[in-house]
Amino acid sequence: MAEPAPPSLPAHRRWRWLLAGLAVAGCAAALWLILGAPRQADAVAVVQLEVVDRPRLPPKVDYRRLEARIERLMQERGMVGLAVGAVEDGQVRFARGYGETVAESGAAVTPDTVFRWASVSKGVASALVARLAADGRLSLDAKLDSMGTTLTLPADSRGVTIAHVLSHRVGLVRNAWDDRLEAGEDPKLLRAGLGTLAPLCPPGTCYGYQNIAFDAASEIVERASGKRYADAASSMLFGPLGMTQASIGLEGLQRAKSWAHPHRGNRQPTTVKESYYRVPAAGGVNSSIRDLLRWMQAQMGEMPAVLPKETLETLHRPRVATLPTRRRGAMDRALTGAAYGLGWRSFTYAGHALVGHRGSVDGYGSLILFDPELKSGIVMLWNSNHSQAARLQLEFFDLLYGLPATNWLELEDAPAPLSDEPVHAGP
Secondary structure, rough: OOOOOOOOOOOHHHHHHHHHEEEEEEEHHHHHHOOOOOOOOOOOOOOOOOOOOOOOOOOOOOOOHHHHOOOOOOOOOOOOEEEEEEEEOOOOEEEEEEOOOOOOOEOOOOOOOEOOOOHHHHHHHHHHHHHHHHOOOOOOOOOOOHHOOOOOOOOOOOEEHHHHHHHOOOOOOOOHHHEEEEOOOOHHHHHHHHOOOOOOOOOOOOOOOOOOOHHHHHHHHHHHHHHHOOHHHHHHHOOOOOOOOOEOHHHHHHOOEEEEEEOOOEEEOOOOOOOOHHHHHHOOOOHHHHHHHHHHHOOOOOOOOOOOOHHHHHOOOOEEEEEOOOOOOOHHHOOOOOOEOOOOOOEOOEEEEEEEEEEEEEEEEEEEEEEEEOOEEEEEEEEOOOOOHHHHHHHHHHHOOOOOOOOOOOOOOOOOOOOOOOOOOOO
């Protein structure tokens, strides 16, 4: 049964209510004019993952097997804490933490624990420069001499461009003066003095991995954006991508609710070294594995409002072959066709094109590696100098591609004796 209509009011009472309502509305309008319209709270827009009309396919990777391998890896004497994430077909399928933030502390690593990215940070610098180029505020082909950086180079460097800096083609011997940076010297003064070194090759013609020279990118970003490098990264990338725990610098690491402390040798805690935080474009980023997963999804083209397809192609395209400079292990021999783009490495594995980067600073390791065509990949962060962990990436891709299992981690039934391998500033 329908509800009965309410009884109507007498005419004189209806007019009285109407006049009262108009008076209230008038007062409200006056207040609006006096005080101004209400302001919306300032906020950084977060980009949602692109909605792609595709079904959620069953995973190709056997994550039970992957987790069993990770748990066995964590028994190695050099491992303390580790976070691992995986994406298939653009969708997160795995995000786990293992071990401890500090050895013997009982404080568990979770998917929200913050680690250092080390040289994986270089992809952030190149993305910032590429975005500024897309906005018309600079050109990747602009001559370095026109950008007002502190970087000087040997020989005739007049033809060196921003793209040469981001792809390590500046004519310097690899890791030029990293030892002096680690000894505490000012990176800007070091950068200004690099021109006094003997050239490895004519600038722009060969590959030599850099940290101090690469950090000229932070000066380029600050000049073109009018912001501090950390603020530009936050407003242009971390905020829009929803990377809520990502930051740049030591303070950002240590203010996290859960952060992984560095370790050396046989699980011995050590202090955080600030050297590579002082070259933020080369090694200054921190985040959780959840944020690194979002970063990888963005690199796969899942967040085109921030990183469109054209920008990603510019960043990932191989520009120079990266010939080996030291004896390579089985994993590096399996990754063929190694080349460098703008802040990103590229390889071929089992006939598939891969894009990624690895990083290490004292007490930390990191990696990202993905198949752009399949939109599938793995990310890892750990808090020790135990480089063996990086080999897990190929075990992931063997599972993804349905290849025969290979013991890339070289794990025995029992944990192997500890080998405290030397740490390199960049892979």
